[in-house]
Amino acid sequence: MGTIAQSNDLRPVSKKIQTVTSASPVPSKSAITATEHKTELVSALLSISKSTRALTQLKLQELGFHNGQDELLLALDERVSTSVSKVADALCVRPSTVSKMMDRLVERGMVQRVKGVSDQRQTMVRITPAGLDARSRLLAMREKLEKELVAAFAGDAEAIIQTLDTVAQILRARLMRLR
Template sequence: MVQHLLSISKSTRAFLSLLLMEIDLHPGQDQLLARVEPGVPVSVSALADQLSVRPSTVSKMLDRLMEKNLVERTAHSHDARRTMVMLTPAGETVRGRVNALWEKLEGDLASAVAPGRRDDLLTALREADELLTAKLRRLR
C-alpha cells in the first residue's frame, strides 16, 4: 500500500506542479493560498500547523507570495508579537484559480474510480491522512 501511495503522491504532485506553473505558483504555495480565507486574517503559526510545516517555512513561502502581491502581513490587532496574513485582491483571484485547478485534477482522478467505490476510497484516504498527520505532529 505504501508503494502505491508514494507513487500516486509523486505523480499527483508532479502533474499539479505543471498546472501551477501555468498560474506562476510553486508547489506548496497553492496549499497556503487555499488555507487563507478571503477577508479573514490567519496567523503564521496557524498556517504552519494546518500545513504541517514549521513557521519558518511558512515565512519563506509568504515572502515569495508577497513579492507577487498575493498576500500581506499585518500585526495582530491585540498582540503585536503575532503576525497575521491576509489575501490581497490579486491573491483572492489566484486562490480561485488554484481551487479550479484542484477541482479539475480531482475530476480527472475520480473518473478513474467506479462511482460506487469513490466514497469508500475517499473515506480510506481521509483516515490514512488523519493517521499520518497525527503521527507527524507527535514527532515534531
C-alpha cells in the same frame, strides 16, 4: 559512466529491484514476503504522493505558481488575518517554511503580512484581492483534476476518498506528535 534507462514500469521500487537482482520472475501478490508486505502501503502512498505532486506541479506552473503556494492560499481565511503558526499547523509544516513561501506571494501582492492586534510582535497573514483571484483559479484547476481522476476510477470513488482521508488523518496526527 553508465546511462540511466527510463522505464514505464510502475511497480514499486522494491519489486523492480527484485526483478533486476534475481533471475526469478516477480512474485504474485500471494508470494510476497512478510518484509515486502509490511511496506506495501507505505510504498503505494509514497508513489501516489510523488505522482500527485508532480502532476499538480505541472498544472501550477501553467498558472505561475510553485508547489506549496496553492496550499498556502487555500489555507487562508478571507475574513480574518491568521497567524503564521496557525497556517503552518494547517499545512503540517514549520512556521519558517510558511514564511519562505509567503515571501514570493507577498512580492506578487497575493498576501500581506500584518502585525497582530493583541500582540504587535506576532506576524499575521491576510489574503489580498489578488490572492482571492488566484485562489479561485487554483480551485478551478483542482476541480478539473479531481473530475479527471474520479472519472478514471472503475469502482466507488467516494469509498476510496474516505479511505484516503482516514489515512491522511492518521499521518497528520502522527506528524503533529513528532513536531
